[in-house]
Amino acid sequence: MKTFKNFIGGEWVPPISGEYFENRNPADLNDAIGRFPLSGAADVEMAVASAQRGFDLWRKTPAPVRGEVMRRIGDLMTQRKDDIADLMTREMGKPLAETRGDVQEGIDTAYYAASEGRRLFGKTVPSELRNKWAMSFRRPIGVCGIITPFNFPMAIPTWKMFPALLCGNACIFKPAEDVPHTGAVLVEIMLEAGLPPEVIQLVHGLGESVGAAIVNHPLIPVISFTGSTDTGRIVGEVCGRMHKRLSLEMGGKNAMIVFDDANLDLALDGVLWGAFGTTGQRCTATSRLLLQDGIHDQFLTRLVDRARSLRLGDGRKEGTDVGPMINEAALEKVERYIDVGQGEGADLLCGGRRAAIKGLEAGLFFEPTVFARVRAGMRVEQEEIFGPVLSAIRFRTADEAFAINNDVRYGLSSSVYTRDVNVAMRALNELDNGITYINAPTIGAEAHLPFGGVKQTGNGHREGGWEVYEFYSETKVGYLDFSNALQRAQIDTYLGTPD
Numbered sequence: 001m002k003t004f005k006n007f008i009g010g011e012w013v014p015p016i017s018g019e020y021f022e023n024r025n026p027a028d029l030n031d032a033i034g035r036f037p038l039s040g041a042a043d044v045e046m047a048v049a050s051a052q053r054g055f056d057l058w059r060k061t062p063a064p065v066r067g068e069v070m071r072r073i074g075d076l077m078t079q080r081k082d083d084i085a086d087l088m089t090r091e092m093g094k095p096l097a098e099t100r101g102d103v104q105e106g107i108d109t110a111y112y113a114a115s116e117g118r119r120l121f122g123k124t125v126p127s128e129l130r131n132k133w134a135m136s137f138r139r140p141i142g143v144c145g146i147i148t149p150f151n152f153p154m155a156i157p158t159w160k161m162f163p164a165l166l167c168g169n170a171c172i173f174k175p176a177e178d179v180p181h182t183g184a185v186l187v188e189i190m191l192e193a194g195l196p197p198e199v200i201q202l203v204h205g206l207g208e209s210v211g212a213a214i215v216n217h218p219l220i221p222v223i224s225f226t227g228s229t230d231t232g233r234i235v236g237e238v239c240g241r242m243h244k245r246l247s248l249e250m251g252g253k254n255a256m257i258v259f260d261d262a263n264l265d266l267a268l269d270g271v272l273w274g275a276f277g278t279t280g281q282r283c284t285a286t287s288r289l290l291l292q293d294g295i296h297d298q299f300l301t302r303l304v305d306r307a308r309s310l311r312l313g314d315g316r317k318e319g320t321d322v323g324p325m326i327n328e329a330a331l332e333k334v335e336r337y338i339d340v341g342q343g344e345g346a347d348l349l350c351g352g353r354r355a356a357i358k359g360l361e362a363g364l365f366f367e368p369t370v371f372a373r374v375r376a377g378m379r380v381e382q383e384e385i386f387g388p389v390l391s392a393i394r395f396r397t398a399d400e401a402f403a404i405n406n407d408v409r410y411g412l413s414s415s416v417y418t419r420d421v422n423v424a425m426r427a428l429n430e431l432d433n434g435i436t437y438i439n440a441p442t443i444g445a446e447a448h449l450p451f452g453g454v455k456q457t458g459n460g461h462r463e464g465g466w467e468v469y470e471f472y473s474e475t476k477v478g479y480l481d482f483s484n485a486l487q488r489a490q491i492d493t494y495l496g497t498p499d
């Protein structure tokens with residue numbers, strides 16, 4: 001089995017502990033991918049010292065030059081897209097079409113960052129005083145701690161690191177322990193593209209050791225974390241206490257609302273993709289399906305039919321619709337929620353158990369599951385399950401549907417299927433989510449738009465698009481007074497001051 005290393009101090013090095021963890025293919029646990037470093041606080045300490053040197057060099061590199069490196073990263077990812085997708089599917093399971101999309105999201109993010117190198121706009125505004133200019137511009141902040149989940153092993157690290165780097169920061173990257181191979185390949189590409197070595201540090205390991213060491217380190221002023229709301233709360237407490245800049249991207253309980261007048265074929269395709277794509281392991285997954293009275297029964301019948309015919313299996317095999325769950329703990333969590341739902345009186349229409357796939361007996365498969373007769377307030381309606389479990393709820397009016405959508409602690413995305421433009425516009429206005437899709441499922445965010453949610457999904461920041469560049473830079477304001485006189489703001493500015 002191949003042994004992988006950390007990238008710290010400009011070289012590939014073993015962990016100080018000398019200990020490793022194994023990474024296995026969730027579609028077939030007999031398939032071992034490699035041993036990865038079980039690092040700790042001492043490795044992070046070395047990474048910080050090196051990243052500070054990297055930061056010193058990189059922040060003085062002109063932004064358009066930094067952008068050139070991003071462009072080359074995008075080019076390399078484009079050339080190797082299929083190979084990268086293959087290794088991603090091997091380590092986290094989702095079908096190749098999805099991992100190719102994941103790589104593409106990284107490529108899009110790279111090219112967006114490349115172009116931002118020639119933008120990074122500041123503002124020049126009139127001063128209230130004569131012969132004085134006022135302007136704002138952006139400065140990098142320092143070493144950024146990047147902690148990422150398993151479900152988008154390429155897209156999410158790039159969403160965070162490319163803008164951070166374009167702004168002139170250095171990064172310490174801890175990929176989820178379920179997807180360390182993708183993390184290693186991404187760092188290799190960044191180095192090959194010409195990123196100065198000490199600007200990026202890769203430290204493998206567990207959240208409670210490496211992640212905690214990064215979050216608690218006083219010389220890492222910026223933390224970006226995507227993961228569970230529970231872990232995010234701990235990260236937030238530490239960062240609040242230490243006055244760190246923090247971007248949190250956490251849970252979701254996203255609803256699709258289908259009205260009687262909707263194109264039902266379209267809504268059916270949408271919900272299957274939204275609920276069971278990535279085996280439901282997306283923070284944007286459709287986990288609640290709100291169906292209006294008039295179409296409720298017929299839509300559910302068709303949905304169950306289609307859900308049962310989804311092909312589970314190895315994501316690297318042609319024709320697979322749904323891959324495995326990421327690990328045993330994730331599977332067990334889903335199983336617990338099946339019991340919870342049944343205990344609450346929901347109707348299990350299909351799925352609800354592990355799936356045995358011929359030839360993949362050692363795979364972590366779970367059948368696409370639909371619960372019906374779910375009522376607002378039930379735990380399966382309120383809590384993030386992060387698996388292929390969809391809860392269907394009946395509603396009568398738009399007001400009722402919007403209230404159900406909003407009555408959860410999360411607020412990432414929502415989706416509305418209707419042909420009524422007034423209802424669609426009302427949904428955009430009234431649904432408490434960071435993203436609302438009209439006639440499209442709850443997933444499908446594009447790299448050049450802000451991504452994030454309200455309430456306990458996040459803490460007000462956005463990834464992607466133009467807004468993330470504000471997170472990774474500090475605004476600096478310059479006042480230039482060329483009047484040759486002491487001009488006092490707010491005092492010498494009244495109208496009619498003689499020259």
Ligand code: UN1
Nearest residue numbers: 152282283284443444445
């Ligand atoms: C996530 O679910 O963690 O919109 C990120 C989407 C993807 C990104 C999802 N482009 O579903």
